[in-house]
Amino acid sequence: MASLQRSRVLRCCSCRLFQAHQVKKSVKWTCKACGEKQSFLQVSRRNCQCQ
Ligand SMILES: [Zn+2]
DSSP: OOOSOOEEEEEOTTTOOEEEEEOOSOSEEEOTTTOOEEEHHHHHSSSOOOO
């Protein structure tokens, strides 16, 4: 339990690109490829609703 930095592998629901992001207080993250703003809650679900 000594990990200060935690990263999470997220998949963009727009371009479906996998990328690692550091877990921050904000629930929002931006895709580095297409710049799509989305939330961790969206990508954690199976079916993404943003298109
Ligand atoms: Zn993207």
